[in-house]
Amino acid sequence: MRILVTGAAGFLGSHLCDRLLSLGHRVVGMDNFVTGNRTNLDHLKSHSSFQLILHDVANFIEVEGPLEGVFHFASPASPVDYLELPIQTLKVGSLGTHKALGLSKAKGARFLLASTSEVYGDPLVHPQPESYWGNVNPVGPRGVYDEAKRFAEAMTMAYHRYHNLDTRIVRIFNTYGPRMRPHDGRVVSNFIVQALRGEPLTVYGDGSQTRSFCYVDDLVEGIVRLFERGGPEPTNIGNPHEFTVRQLAELVLRLTNGRSAIVKQPLPTDDPKVRQPDIRRARETLGWEPTVTLEDGLRRTIEYFRGHMA
Ligand code: NAD
Numbered sequence: 001m002r003i004l005v006t007g008a009a010g011f012l013g014s015h016l017c018d019r020l021l022s023l024g025h026r027v028v029g030m031d032n033f034v035t036g037n038r039t040n041l042d043h044l045k046s047h048s049s050f051q052l053i054l055h056d057v058a059n060f061i062e063v064e065g066p067l068e069g070v071f072h073f074a075s076p077a078s079p080v081d082y083l084e085l086p087i088q089t090l091k092v093g094s095l096g097t098h099k100a101l102g103l104s105k106a107k108g109a110r111f112l113l114a115s116t117s118e119v120y121g122d123p124l125v126h127p128q129p130e131s132y133w134g135n136v137n138p139v140g141p142r143g144v145y146d147e148a149k150r151f152a153e154a155m156t157m158a159y160h161r162y163h164n165l166d167t168r169i170v171r172i173f174n175t176y177g178p179r180m181r182p183h184d185g186r187v188v189s190n191f192i193v194q195a196l197r198g199e200p201l202t203v204y205g206d207g208s209q210t211r212s213f214c215y216v217d218d219l220v221e222g223i224v225r226l227f228e229r230g231g232p233e234p235t236n237i238g239n240p241h242e243f244t245v246r247q248l249a250e251l252v253l254r255l256t257n258g259r260s261a262i263v264k265q266p267l268p269t270d271d272p273k274v275r276q277p278d279i280r281r282a283r284e285t286l287g288w289e290p291t292v293t294l295e296d297g298l299r300r301t302i303e304y305f306r307g308h309m310a
Pocket residue numbers: 006007008009010011012013030031032033034035036037055056057058072073074075076077078092096114115116117171172173174175176
């Protein structure tokens with residue numbers, strides 16, 4: 001297949017490009033580098049099946065030649081990034097998704113939307129099955145990301161129902177691994193960088209809030225299976241093992257042999273108190289479940305950061 005990946009220079013987009021190329025597909029990467037990093041794609045510069053286009057996907061997207069698949073991953077994803085880029089985040093989730101869907105329709109390509117566990121907001125149902133509609137504050141600071149993704153899901157379903165487009169929606173839960181930016185502000189990269197530098201680990205609030213962390217290779221495997229043999233209904237992909245943020249801080253300190261203190265900082269507005277995916281749908285329809293433990297995944301990620309910190 002010839003496949004377009006938007007957000008190709010980002011953390012997940014770059015891993016996805018690698019995986020699609022290893023499966024023998026031709027890949028067109030597209031990015032405007034607003035939160036991505038060109039170096040994530042440096043190793044593909046001379047790959048004969050890879051091409052990179054600089055473009056803001058909130059504007060009309062032109063790709064010459066056939067396309068059989070579109071993976072729409074472009075969007076700031078770290079809370080720090082989308083709070084700094086609120087309008088770009090709303091635009092890429094709404095206008096960008098519309099453009100990417102229009103391109104898929106014109107090319108007759110299968111479309112996969114990178115959605116998020118944030119569509120569940122600060123959830124009142126735990127763990128979160130896909131049938132849960134969520135508890136989102138549309139006018140809070142995180143609304144720019146959550147509502148853009150909810151709109152993107154609605155737009156994707158409309159193209160599926162009205163235009164008969166072959167679509168997929170993956171709801172991605174917190175994912176970590178090599179190629180996260182050291183300063184992108186997400187908890188795993190923050191704690192690792194702080195521990196390696198001997199700086200205090202910044203736990204927001206009392207650290208009792210929970211997240212469930214998925215290693216990037218597990219996530220990409222689930223997404224490829226969803227693309228190949230999933231259905232149009234949203235599918236959670238994430239690791240169901242749930243940890244408090246404080247437990248994560250302690251584990252990172254242990255694995256880095258770090259001696260930093262753990263300090264408290266204010267909890268951001270509307271920070272979800274709990275998050276854990278119900279992955280029954282992915283298990284049943286894709287035969288997928290994660291295989292990398294948090295400890296193993298963190299070891300690999302720590303190795304990456306040791307080699308990539310300025
Ligand atoms: P990232 O910030 O590393 O990558 C996003 C990429 O999109 C960047 O390279 C950025 O430059 C690009 N981009 C942003 N706006 C663009 C635009 N208008 N035009 C072209 N390119 C644009 O983030 P990530 O963690 O790789 O996330 C990728 C996708 O997965 C996002 O859609 C995000 O919402 C989703 N997601 C990620 C996670 C996670 O834990 N990493 C969780 C849920 C959902």
